[in-house]
Amino acid sequence: MLINHLLPCGALTDDGASFWLTLREQEKLDLLRLLRSVRLFDRRMVLWQRQGKIGTYAPIEGQEAAQVGSAYALDKTDWIFPSYREQGVAYTVGIPMTSVIQYWSGQIEGCKPPAGYRYVPPTVPIATQLPQAVGAAWAMKKRGETGIAIAYFGDGATSEGDFHEALNFASVYDLPVLFFCQNNGYAISVPFSEQSASKTVAERAAAYDMDAYQVDGNDVLAVYDVVKTARGKQRPVLIEAITYRTGAHTTADDASRYRSEEEVRIWLNRDPLYRYEQLCLSEGLLDEDELIQEDGQVTKQLDRAIREVEKYQPNLPMGLFQHVYHQIPECLKKQQEEVASYADNGSIHC
Amino acid sequence: MLTMVQSIADAQRVALEADESVLLLGEDIGKNGGVFRATEGLWKQFGSERVIDTPLSEAGIVGSALGLAMGGFKPIVEIQFLSFITPAFEQIVSHVARMRLRSQGTFSNSMVIRAPYGGGIGAPELHSDSTEAYFVHTPGLRVVVPSSPFTAKGLLLGAVECPDPVLFLEPLRLYRTQKEEVPADHYILPIDRAKVIKQGEDVTLIGWGAMISLLKEADQLLLEQDISAEIIDVQSLSPIDEVTIFESVKKTGRAVIVHEAPRTCGVGAEIAARLSEEVIDSLEAPIKRVAGYDVPYPLFALEHAYLPSTDKIVRAVMELVYFQ
Numbered sequence A: 001m002l003i004n005h006l007l008p009c010g011a012l013t014d015d016g017a018s019f020w021l022t023l024r025e026q027e028k029l030d031l032l033r034l035l036r037s038v039r040l041f042d043r044r045m046v047l048w049q050r051q052g053k054i055g056t057y058a059p060i061e062g063q064e065a066a067q068v069g070s071a072y073a074l075d076k077t078d079w080i081f082p083s084y085r086e087q088g089v090a091y092t093v094g095i096p097m098t099s100v101i102q103y104w105s106g107q108i109e110g111c112k113p114p115a116g117y118r119y120v121p122p123t124v125p126i127a128t129q130l131p132q133a134v135g136a137a138w139a140m141k142k143r144g145e146t147g148i149a150i151a152y153f154g155d156g157a158t159s160e161g162d163f164h165e166a167l168n169f170a171s172v173y174d175l176p177v178l179f180f181c182q183n184n185g186y187a188i189s190v191p192f193s194e195q196s197a198s199k200t201v202a203e204r205a206a207a208y209d210m211d212a213y214q215v216d217g218n219d220v221l222a223v224y225d226v227v228k229t230a231r232g233k234q235r236p237v238l239i240e241a242i243t244y245r246t247g248a249h250t251t252a253d254d255a256s257r258y259r260s261e262e263e264v265r266i267w268l269n270r271d272p273l274y275r276y277e278q279l280c281l282s283e284g285l286l287d288e289d290e291l292i293q294e295d296g297q298v299t300k301q302l303d304r305a306i307r308e309v310e311k312y313q314p315n316l317p318m319g320l321f322q323h324v325y326h327q328i329p330e331c332l333k334k335q336q337e338e339v340a341s342y343a344d345n346g347s348i349h350c
Numbered sequence B: 001m002l003t004m005v006q007s008i009a010d011a012q013r014v015a016l017e018a019d020e021s022v023l024l025l026g027e028d029i030g031k032n033g034g035v036f037r038a039t040e041g042l043w044k045q046f047g048s049e050r051v052i053d054t055p056l057s058e059a060g061i062v063g064s065a066l067g068l069a070m071g072g073f074k075p076i077v078e079i080q081f082l083s084f085i086t087p088a089f090e091q092i093v094s095h096v097a098r099m100r101l102r103s104q105g106t107f108s109n110s111m112v113i114r115a116p117y118g119g120g121i122g123a124p125e126l127h128s129d130s131t132e133a134y135f136v137h138t139p140g141l142r143v144v145v146p147s148s149p150f151t152a153k154g155l156l157l158g159a160v161e162c163p164d165p166v167l168f169l170e171p172l173r174l175y176r177t178q179k180e181e182v183p184a185d186h187y188i189l190p191i192d193r194a195k196v197i198k199q200g201e202d203v204t205l206i207g208w209g210a211m212i213s214l215l216k217e218a219d220q221l222l223l224e225q226d227i228s229a230e231i232i233d234v235q236s237l238s239p240i241d242e243v244t245i246f247e248s249v250k251k252t253g254r255a256v257i258v259h260e261a262p263r264t265c266g267v268g269a270e271i272a273a274r275l276s277e278e279v280i281d282s283l284e285a286p287i288k289r290v291a292g293y294d295v296p297y298p299l300f301a302l303e304h305a306y307l308p309s310t311d312k313i314v315r316a317v318m319e320l321v322y323f324q
């Protein structure tokens, strides 16, 4: 059963109305600000890619509620294992935007989490982060910590062996790990109906004797509610957030080759930001002017962030060699010197 | 005139037309025509029974391709990027490469596994790695790398005809950089031969794939210094055509091997070892490697520093030419 608190028009369902009553005003406003900022950020990234300021980029437009709502339910001590399409999660938990921009600019420094964070660098090989999240949850359980580990992944990831292996381990050892699937309809060009013969991702949980939720992923309230509840269980839970990426798979992809404009239009009408804005406006939480003013501030911050990243000076030769091993092995010193010699004579153009 | 990626699509079209048992399997190869368009138009022409969009599962793709081969089909599999072949590693090294031996020639393991690979295009993390050595280290499997649109089509069709499994590595950097005349019909180039693409006297430059254009550029710079280089395109990394390499180095007395993969246990190490075993008497200087450093392929802001360059090649050649 699909859990839904907020309808596309911005009206609350009965369950939604009860949940809304439990929220503090700060939470309501945070969710709104996060959704808006994340959309602004994501659109800026697409623009910067077009302008050649960053590399290939995987947009999240349409998936903001799934990312913001889930990440907002997390605790600072939770382990987060993102895929490459989790900029909204990063933003919500407080990863600096300079780091995210750096990552998409091919700068390894962007992978380093701020002190105290258990935010793992983005995972590119599909589904490989899932067993790792299981291990991190296992470590927490063994140490008697109360947090959880959450793994983010797409619908395509459910076809990889790692997905099944992770769910099985989590269930066998009864570990506090949330498997958060954003079913955005496609794995690049392959629709979920061709990816899987089971109709939902959530139903896979039954095979592992695991709890599961299927939630409207464009409904920030329902996602927040579900992840909060799942988090409280301290057990393995599979969550399927039904959503849609309204943009391309990446800036290198042409989505018109595999899906119709009509389908996209249907999903634009289910926009996660619009419906929550409607709710907040009708509840008198904010007015349009305040929103516009805040957008201006966020944009300014983002522009500062990209300017900072653009100042990047390649750290050579160390950028290639440090952190590969805990100490640079003796036999790599010669290679390091070679890189230095090219950097010095200017023949490595940066 | 075709680019390499077009010639690869063309080769697959010809293969599908020529042989009913040929099947294409991979992620996004159908409706989307492949993320690089290496199967452009084929789904439309041959339908989804022969050009198959699979679930996102490399072990599933390669394992079932082996079963299909055993059952009488000829799979051509696309792995979206070489880095993502790893979930299928088990299937490849434990089964695809060994089924002929283990069934004592009873079951076919004939298939082509195509994968774009290599760096230099500013791609995201884990989209630029050159991991050919893992596979060259796997007996039973052939590894072939084209370096131009013309050789890509002929070698790919050669791989399709080959009774052994072939890993066909497509240098990403060359997908669209060159156009050349490619015959429209079926033609085959031998997949077990290295090619001398330029004759020279003083030094043999040995490479494959995207390195070939780099070697040609380096050769121009060397000519200005009055150094005459012979260039060998290895093409077949496994089994390797050592004779062609030996003959060249016997003549020039000097060898520089160039590859993007990390130096340690790269294919260059194997070539250097064979040269030192077989032609040491002809060598005027040590054998040199210009290779990637022994570090993970960097995120793209530093890839220029990691990759072989004409500077690095020229420097290596100079060291050999002026070796005392």
Ligand SMILES: Cc1ncc(C[n+]2csc(CCOP(=O)(O)OP(=O)(O)O)c2C)c(N)n1
Binding pocket: A085, A124, A125, A126, A153, A154, A155, A156, A157, A158, A184, A186, A187, A188, A249, B027, B056, B058, B080, B084, B087
């Ligand atoms: C193991 C592996 N195979 C293939 C790829 C290439 N690839 C990148 S994203 C993608 C589709 C992923 O789809 P999904 O899991 O639904 O996540 P989404 O991109 O929709 O967020 C593919 C095939 C990869 N990154 N890793």
